Amino acid sequence: MSVDYLSEQYESIQLICFILEDLHFAADIRNVQEIVSMMEIRKIPRSPELVEGVINLRGQIIPVVNMRKQFQMGQRENPKNSKIMIFSKGEKSIGFIVDDVSQVLRKTQSEILPAPPIMMIGIEQNCIFGMLTEGEKNTMLIDLTKAFSQRESKILEAMLAQT
Numbered sequence: 001m002s003v004d005y006l007s008e009q010y011e012s013i014q015l016i017c018f019i020l021e022d023l024h025f026a027a028d029i030r031n032v033q034e035i036v037s038m039m040e041i042r043k044i045p046r047s048p049e050l051v052e053g054v055i056n057l058r059g060q061i062i063p064v065v066n067m068r069k070q071f072q073m074g075q076r077e078n079p080k081n082s083k084i085m086i087f088s089k090g091e092k093s094i095g096f097i098v099d100d101v102s103q104v105l106r107k108t109q110s111e112i113l114p115a116p117p118i119m120m121i122g123i124e125q126n127c128i129f130g131m132l133t134e135g136e137k138n139t140m141l142i143d144l145t146k147a148f149s150q151r152e153s154k155i156l157e158a159m160l161a162q163t
Contacts, residue, residue: 012108017139018085018098021073024139025098026105026132031144033086033093035101038079055084055095062086064095070147087144096144107132115140 015026016035041053041064052066064084068076076082076099084095112130130141 012106013112015105015107015141016085017102017105018083019100019102020067020071020098021076024102024137025142026139027085027142027144029104031087031089033088036084036086036095038082038084038097052097057086057093057095060093062093062095064097066097067147068097068099089145105132112141 014029016029016032017026039055041055043053050065050070052064055062055064082097082099083101084097087094087096115128115131127143127146128140129143132139
């Protein structure tokens, strides 16, 4: 996905900004159902490494992925301050653990720069589709639906089918 993705579908895009370590990311807000504070995550025996476990959110069982693990970052010192972004895909939901959620922005195509190819190292191909710059701060635009390998996506889809 590239910045052209925006021109094909929208004149502007509303983004939810989140932080992992000292990196800033933004994702299309349309698929984000809600943000919740860290809560008890129940481990699932023999679950894939990318799956942290499941949460019970008002009676709905939601698998949770730790984005720090997904992007091969170290553990957070105080994970109790983390947030869970609940992402909806159809009638199914998945939670993404992030360090913090900072703001909601609306940006036009002219404000979004292409992501430098070097940024793709260690991150699933095509999941970073642009970049925002504000002074010294760079924010990577991420398509959360493409942040996983095909194998990981199949695992998550199988888990979602069971919830």
